[in-house]
Amino acid sequence: MTRIHDLAVVGAGPAGVAGALTAALAGLDVVLVDGAGRPGGQYFRRPAEGFHAARPGALHHGLDRFTRQWEALRERAEVLLSTRVWAVERADGAITVRCLEGDREERPRTVTARGLLVATGAHDRPLPFPGWDLPGVLTAGGAQALLKGDLVVAGRRVVVAGTGPFLLPVAAGLADAGAQVLGVHEANRRFGLARHPLLAAGRAAEALGYAARLARHRVPYSGREAVIAAHGETALTHVTVASLDAAWRPLSTRTVECDTLACGYGFVPQLDLPLQLDCATRRDPDGGPVVAVDAGMRTSVPGVYAAGEATGVGGAALAEVEGRIAGRAAAADLGRPTPPDPALSRRRDRLAAFARALQGAYPLRPGWQDWLRDDTLVCRCEEVPLSAVREAQAMGAVDARSVKLLARPGMGWCQGRMCGYAVACLVGEDPAPPRRPIAQPVRLGDLAARARPAPDGRKTSSEG
C-alpha cells in the first residue's frame, strides 16, 4: 500500500521549509521534496559538505533561523532531498507527485498526499545581448550560487550588471570573497525606491548597508548603465558598458576588461507544477504570470497551496511568511485546530506591498532590444539568432508559441526557462503561463517502467 501523506511540499527554500514545519507542528503528516542535495533553495544555498567555509553564515541573513527550522522539520516530517519532481497529478482528492530520486543513478519515486504546497521558487531572468553565451558570462543568481556553493571567486575581475536590488548582495558577496568587482551597473536609477513611501519598511536600510559594503571595497555603483555586449574569442575578456536613456537605449559606450560578468534582470517564478494542475494565474506587475492565491495561499485547485516566488517574486522574508500561512491553511483545511494569526497576514501584506513597489521601481524597459544584433543568440540551447525570430514573425508567427514552432527558441534543454521572457518581449506580448507537462527531463526507461504489465500479466494501476 502506498502511504498517503497529509501534505506534500515541493521546495526546501524559505517558503517550503516554513510551510512544512508549520503544517507538521499543527499535526499534519508532511513530506518535503527538493531537487537539491541540501536544503535552502536559491536563497540559503550552502557549500557542499567538505568545503568547510570558515563562516558560511556570514554570507546569509537569517541562515541560523532557517537552519533551526530545518532541524526541527527533520524530526517531524519525511524529507526527500536530491529528488526532482517531473509531474504532479490530482485524482480522487489525492495528489500524486512523480519524482526522480538520486544524483547519478536516478530512480523513479512516487509520493502521494492529500494536499500539495508548491514552494518551487524562481530562476534567473537573463536578457540576451551580443556575447552572452561566452564562457565567463553568468546570471546574477549563477554568480551567487558560485559564491554560496563552492566559494571559487578570489582573484576574478567581475562586472555586475542588470536591474534590481539583488545586484547589491551579489556584488557585495563577490567583493567580500576576494573578487575584484569593477562595477555594478544598474539599468534603472540606483535607488529607485528611495523616494517611495515604503522606504519606511526598513528594507532600504538593508540596501544602504550593501551600498556601504560596496563603498568599502571601492566598487562603483552606477545607475542608467548596462553591459550591452560581451567580447572574447573563447572566453570573456571584456565587455561594452553603455549609459542608457530612460527606455534603456544606449547613449554612449566604453570598454571594461574583465573575466567574469554577472547579469541579472529579475526572476521568473517556477510555475510548471501548478500549471500542470491547471491552477489559475494572474499577472505580476512586471507582466509575468504567477499563481493566484487567496489569503490562505490556496490556489484555485482544492488542496493545492502555493507560497514564495511562485505567487509573485518577493524575496526570502515574504516567502517564509507565505509558507507559514500556507502551512496553517493546509492544517485548517484538514480539520486541525489553527487559531487565527492576524499578525502573520498583516506582515505578509506589508512585505508583499514592498515587493510590488520594488518591481515597480526596477522595471524592464524595451530599449534592451536595441542591444541585439541580427546574429545575437536569443535561445542558447537551440542556438536561435534574432534574425530567425524576425524571419518567423515575417512568416506569420505573431505570438511566442508560433515563433517557437517555426524557429525553435525554447525547444531545447531549458524549455524556454532562459529565453521565454525575452522571446515574449520580442513579439510584443506578456509571457504566457508556461506549459511543461514534463517539468524535469525523465528517462524513457523510467517513464516506461510503471506502464509495464506486471509479471503475472495483470496491468499496473497506471492503466486502470
Added chain:
Amino acid sequence: MPDVVVVGAGVVGAACAYYAARAGLDVLVVDRGAVAGGTTGAGEGNVLVSDKGPGPELDLALLSNRLWRDLAADGPDGGPDGGFEFEAKGGLVVAETDEVLEALTGLAGEQGVECVAVAAGELGDYEPHLAKGLAGGVFYPHDAQVQPMLAAARLIRRGAERFGHGALMLRTGVTVTGFLRDGDRVTGVTTSCGDILAGAVVNAAGTWGGEIAALAGVRVPILPRRGFILVTEPLAGPLIRHKVYTAGYVTAVASDSEGLETSAVVESTPSGPVLIGASRERVGFDRTISVPVLERLARQAVELFPALAAYRVIRAYCGFRPYCPDHLPVIGEDPRVPGLYHACGHEGAGIGLAPATGHLIARLLAGLDPDLDLAPFSPDRFPQEAS
C-alpha cells in the same frame, strides 16, 4: 477584393492558398491566431501512404505524396528539403506476431503501393537498434516526413513571393464571425477586423471547421481526437533511420473506439530529438496532461527500440486531430451553400494530405475538373440532424 478567402493558416489552408494562387487567383488567408497555430503546430509531420487501406483516402494520399515531393524539389534555394525539412525517409511497419504480420502483408498486397516485405532477420538491416524478436515488417519507401509548421509558413511565403504582387496574402489575428451572403451564395466573411468580400470562401479551419460551417448554417460533423507526442533530448546521431511504427497504428487510425488507444510511432528528426507517438482519445478540447498516456507511449517506444530507455524526454505536447464519423476528410464545394468550399477534417493525416487537398480545391475554384473523384469527401454526405 480577393478571389478567395481561406479561413485557417494551418498546413491545409496554406496548401489551398498556394495552389489557388498558382492557378491565377488572388487569395487572402485569415487566421484567428498565428500561422500553424492549431493542429498543424501539434503534429508530427507524417506524410504516409502505408497506413491507409485501399480506397479514396489512399488515392488522395498517393496524389499528395507526389505533390509533397514536387513542392520539396521546387524550394526557393533548390535544396532537397524544400525549406521545411522534407525527408523521403521511408516507413517501416513492424509486426510483433506472425498473425499480425500476415494481416500486414495482406494489407500491403491490397494497397498496390510500392513496398518491400521485410523478414524478421532483415529488420536489423533497416533499423539496427530495433528490438529483437519481432515477426517481421513491411517497408514503404514513399513514406516521408516534413516539419509541418515550417511547411505551412513556407508555402504561404513561397506563394506570396512567386505568383505576383498581391496574389497571396496572410492576415493573422483575424477571427471569422459570419458569412456575407447574396441569396444562398457566399460572397465573403464578416470578421473581427471588418468584412471581407470574396468570390469564394475556403473553410480550412481544421478541428474548428465544424464551427465555421455552422456560421454558414450547415452541419459538417468534425470532432477533436486528442493525441500526445513525446519529444526526447537531441541525440548526437540518428538512432532511428526511418519512420517506424507498429502494425497496431493502422488499426488505431481507423478505430471508432471512444477510449484511449496508443500505438508506437517513432522517428528521429533533423533537429536531433526523437518524436514518439501516437495516442488517440476522445476527450473534447481537454489539454490536461495525462501521465498514464505518456507512460504508455514511452513503454511502447522502448519496447520497439530498447536503446531509447537511456534517453530523456524533455517535452510532451498534445493536439486535437479533426475527425469525421467516417474518418474521411471533407473536400469540395458545399452544395447547400454555393461559394463555400470545405477543406478540413483530415484527422491525423492532414499534413500528408494537405497538398492534394489544396490542389483539388484550387482546381474547383478555377473551374476545372478535379482529377480525383471527390464524392467520398462530399460535405453533405453526413446524415442531417435536427438542430
